[in-house]
Amino acid sequence: MTHTELSRLLEQVIKSVQDYPKPGILFRDVTSLMQDGAAFAAVIDHLKQHYSGHGITKIVGTESRGFIFGAPLAYAMGVAFVPVRKPGKLPRETIAESYQLEYGQDTLEIHLDAIAPEDKVLLVDDLLATGGTIDATTKLVRRLGGQVTDATFVVNLPDLGGQLRLEALGLTIHSLVDFPGH
């Protein structure tokens, strides 16, 4: 399946919910994509192919929807998966970064021993909005000495500016479908 064909499929299977979780937010719901096994597999297969030969050693996925795409991609690529979690969820020693969301503020944590300096890390999340989540995740991985050059998303909301924000951090962004507006 080409990137264009996959984009068209994702436009059809990802449902939109007006005013969730707050008035004014148009929520792009990837659970409707996961309910379609062929579409879910097409996403993972595409990303595996896209990143083959990039020398990726670890995938970092951000709680919670980043786990849904990051873990199967890590399995498919035969590399490690590292979860970045919301506060107080990781049992061993962590470092933390706070960030702004489209609809709130939060903190993310990573285990101190999860990244080694030689690691080449791919960041995975379901959706790119303002970029705050992956900005914070990039900082966590870089503080541990990991190399981060790429981040991938199923959905990009280009009008929220996340892609430009992450490109300013030196990341190359690959996303599968763009939805205009907020």
Ligand SMILES: O=P(O)(O)OC[C@H]1O[C@H](OP(=O)(O)OP(=O)(O)O)[C@H](O)[C@@H]1O
């Ligand atoms: O680009 P940003 O403006 O940071 O927004 C995108 C982030 O927001 C959502 O996660 P959320 O924090 O709602 O958590 P969830 O995955 O646990 O639902 C989404 O899954 C991304 O991680």
Ligand SMILES: Nc1ncnc2[nH]cnc12
């Ligand atoms: N509009 C949106 N839809 C789904 N998840 C989101 N995370 C941040 N903004 C979002």
